[in-house]
Amino acid sequence: xxxxxxxxxxxxxxxxxxxxxxxxxxxxxxxxxxxxxxxxxxxxxxxxxxxxxxxxxxxxxxxxxxxxxxxxxxxxxxxxxxxxxxxxxxxxxxxxxxxxxxxxxxxxxxxxxxxxxxxxxxxxxxxxxxxxxxxxxxxxxxxxxxxxxxxxxxxxxxxxxxxxxxxxxxxxxxxxxxxxxxxxxxxxxxxxxxxxxxxxxxxxxxxxxxxxxxxxxxxxxxxxxxxxxxxxxxxxxxxxxxxxxxxxxxxxxxxxxxxxxxxxxxxxxxxxxxxxxxxxxxxxxxxxxxxxxxxxxxxxxxxxxxxxxxxxxxxxxxxxxxxxxxxxxxxxxxxxxxxxxxxxxxxxxxxxxxxxxxxxxxxxxxxxxxxxxxxxxxxxxxxxxxxxxxxxxxxxxxxxxxxxxxxxxxxxxxxxxxxxxxxxxxxxxxxxxxxxxxxxxxxxxxxxxxxxxxxxxxx
Numbered sequence: 001x002x003x004x005x006x007x008x009x010x011x012x013x014x015x016x017x018x019x020x021x022x023x024x025x026x027x028x029x030x031x032x033x034x035x036x037x038x039x040x041x042x043x044x045x046x047x048x049x050x051x052x053x054x055x056x057x058x059x060x061x062x063x064x065x066x067x068x069x070x071x072x073x074x075x076x077x078x079x080x081x082x083x084x085x086x087x088x089x090x091x092x093x094x095x096x097x098x099x100x101x102x103x104x105x106x107x108x109x110x111x112x113x114x115x116x117x118x119x120x121x122x123x124x125x126x127x128x129x130x131x132x133x134x135x136x137x138x139x140x141x142x143x144x145x146x147x148x149x150x151x152x153x154x155x156x157x158x159x160x161x162x163x164x165x166x167x168x169x170x171x172x173x174x175x176x177x178x179x180x181x182x183x184x185x186x187x188x189x190x191x192x193x194x195x196x197x198x199x200x201x202x203x204x205x206x207x208x209x210x211x212x213x214x215x216x217x218x219x220x221x222x223x224x225x226x227x228x229x230x231x232x233x234x235x236x237x238x239x240x241x242x243x244x245x246x247x248x249x250x251x252x253x254x255x256x257x258x259x260x261x262x263x264x265x266x267x268x269x270x271x272x273x274x275x276x277x278x279x280x281x282x283x284x285x286x287x288x289x290x291x292x293x294x295x296x297x298x299x300x301x302x303x304x305x306x307x308x309x310x311x312x313x314x315x316x317x318x319x320x321x322x323x324x325x326x327x328x329x330x331x332x333x334x335x336x337x338x339x340x341x342x343x344x345x346x347x348x349x350x351x352x353x354x355x356x357x358x359x360x361x362x363x364x365x366x367x368x369x370x371x372x373x374x375x376x377x378x379x380x381x382x383x384x385x386x387x388x389x390x391x392x393x394x395x396x397x398x399x400x401x402x403x404x405x406x407x408x409x410x411x412x413x414x415x416x417x418x419x420x421x422x423x424x425x426x427x428x429x430x431x432x433x434x435x436x437x438x439x440x441x442x443x444x445x446x447x448x449x450x451x452x453x454x455x456x457x458x459x
Contacts, residue, residue, distance in 0.1 A: 006093075006219040009154075017152035020164055022213025027145060027168060028175040029206035030100075033107060033199035034138055035291075036179030040187050040195050041068055042265040043284050045127075048192060052122035062410045065262045069403035071131045072258050076395035078139025083147075083389030084227070085140070091222045092144040092151070092385060093214065100207040103137030106130050107200030114193030130196075143388035150376045150384060151220045165373045166298050169365075173298075175202075177291035184282045223382045230382035235450070239379055239387065242449045246371070247394035249443070250321070252436040253328050253367050254398030256429050257360055260290055262402075263425070264353065267335065270342050273350045281350075289354055293361040301365055317374045318444045324366030325437035329430050331359035336426035343422045377451045 045064035051057040059067070086095040109130035116123050149168055153161055179199065187195035223230070230236045268283035275281075281288075309315050334356035341348045371391060379387030405420070405428070412419045420428050 006215070006217065009218065009220070012154055012156050015157060016160060016164065017157070017218070019152050019213050019216035019218065020149070022209060022216060023145065023149055023152075024167060024171045026206045026210040026213075028171040029202045029209060030103075030138075030141075030145075031172045031175035032179040033103075033203035033206065034134075034179075035176035036183040036199040036202070037107065037110060037134070037196055038068075038261055039180040039183050039284050039287055040192070041071075042262050043184075043269075043282070044187070044192060044195075046266065048187075049127075050116075050123050052116075052120075054117060057124070060410070061263070061266050062406045062413070064266075065259075066403050066406040066410060068262045069258065069399040069406065071135060072261075073396045073399035073403060074132070074135040075139045076142070076254075076392045076399065078136050079143040079392035079396075080386070080389035082140030083143040083385035083387075086144045086147075087223055087227045087383060087385045089222050089224070091219060092148045093217060093219050096141045096144050096148065096210060097207065099137045099140040100203070100210065101137075103134060103141070104200060104203045104207065106133030106135075106137055107196065107203050109133060111193050111197035111200050113196060114191045139392070142392055143385045146372055147376060147384040147388050148217070152218050161377070162302075162373060165369055166302060169369050169372075170295060170298050173291040173294040177288050177295065180288040180291060181285055184284045188282070220384075226382050227386070230380050231386065233380070235380045236383055239383075239449070240390070242447060243375060243378060243387070243390065245443055246318075246321070246374075246447070247390060248397075249325065249436055249440040250367060250371055250391075251394040251397040251401065252433055253325060253363060254395045255401045256328050256332055256398075256433055257364060258395075258399055259402060259429075260287055260357070260360065264335065264356070267338060267342070268350060268353055270347070271338070271350045271353065272347050275350070286350060286353060286357075289357040290361050290364070293357060294365060297361060297365055298369075317370045318447055320366045320370045321374075322437065322440055322444055324363040324370075325433070325440050327359050327363040327366065329434040329437065331356045331363065332426050332430040332433060334359065336423045336430060339423040339426055378449045380452050 042064060045059045045067065046061060047058055049056070049058050058064075082095060082099060086092045090098070107130070109126055112119065112121075112126055113123055116126055119126075146168070149164060150161065153164075179202075183195045183198065186198055231240075265283050265287060268286045271283075273280050273283065273286070306315055313319070334352065338348050338352050338356070371394075372388070375387050375391040376384060409418070409420055409425070
């Protein structure tokens with residue numbers, strides 16, 4: 001049988017490429033699986049975790065935070081390895097497809113939580129094995145999916161790149177919103193096995209949706225040794241040197257943002273979540289506020305806020321990122337004030353946490369979408385996935401930083417000299433974020449880069 005021939009370079013279209021709906025649909029289902037699983041982790045670890053005998057064995061808050069952010073750090077470390085695998089040997093399509101199957105296995109392991117006693121395995125072991133497999137699968141495909149989006153565009157429709165990356169991010173948050181609202185209900189009504197099992201099914205659907213689009217995609221061939229020659233070429237080295245400081249600054253944002261899945265959930269457990277009209281979300285369902293705000297704010301920023309700011313000054317990618325870094329600090333300052341009230345014996349209303357979510361979501365839109373698109377366009381053509389892998393390393397670095405801080409808290413408490421207790425924890429990250437934003441403000445005017453598009457014949 002003759003080998004299937006795929007498009008290997010973008011068509012000269014002025015419209016949206018035909019493969020984009022399959023990628024966006026795949027991303028929505030995959031993000032449902034990832035965020036659905038991650039939504040229930042904090043409460044599961046601190047309230048429901050059992051030992052091998054079936055007795056409760058929950059983690060303290062700092063221990064749960066440490067492991068959640070270690071998992072996040074690993075999930076965003078493996079993108080660099082997946083990127084090299086894609087750009088060097090397999091190509092993006094085969095890398096995404098093969099690692100998606102591994103990803104499904106990881107979710108399947110987590111779905112065995114409810115029957116761990118039949119397997120003679122404690123839940124903690126299943127949890128760590130499942131998360132490790134998911135970290136490899138989810139992390140490995142992450143830079144390939146984002147760069148696969150950009151590969152579909154040529155010079156004639158490159159003006160649609162900001163639009164498609166916004167819709168790409170929209171699909172992420174649509175999947176996340178549904179997942180975060182649904183999985184706590186599945187956990188409470190049917191058990192933790194269902195809460196982890198439904199994301200497993202959605203991951204299988206995501207893999208199938210991606211396979212269905214194989215004849216619509218542009219398949220950029222792997223570059224083999226050319227990848228390494230490009231990476232060490234003057235253009236490759238310069239691109240890495242240009243963007244490396246940016247990723248260090250952005251890492252601090254991720255150190256704060258990903259705590260919406262850990263410390264903010266734990267904080268919400270101690271808040272009044274009654275919004276009236278029979279609306280009383282669980283602490284982990286409150287995470288959906290971020291995704292819902294993204295769905296609202298992406299079109300609002302594109303149609304209203306960005307044009308309005310553009311009339312005042314040139315709204316470059318680096319200026320968007322700088323604004324986002326400064327907005328992240330008041331998000332954690334709000335959390336610090338909430339924690340101060342909790343420590344004083346009050347039960348503050350969860351509406352105050354929604355205010356914190358507003359600040360962190362605006363920061364996310366300004367930083368994450370912009371930095372992802374900027375990383376793609378600033379990378380030479382043979383190392384697009386690698387550069388997006390480097391971008392995800394900033395997420396990994398931020399999460400490992402948060403895990404290390406929680407490890408420090410855990411160790412100091414064991415030694416009888418506790419640090420960063422109560423609101424001090426949140427003020428520490430607020431100060432770290434503000435100082436990072438100031439340093440970025442001093443660095444950004446000196447950035448010099450170059451834009452690369454796949455249809456160009458240059459590197």
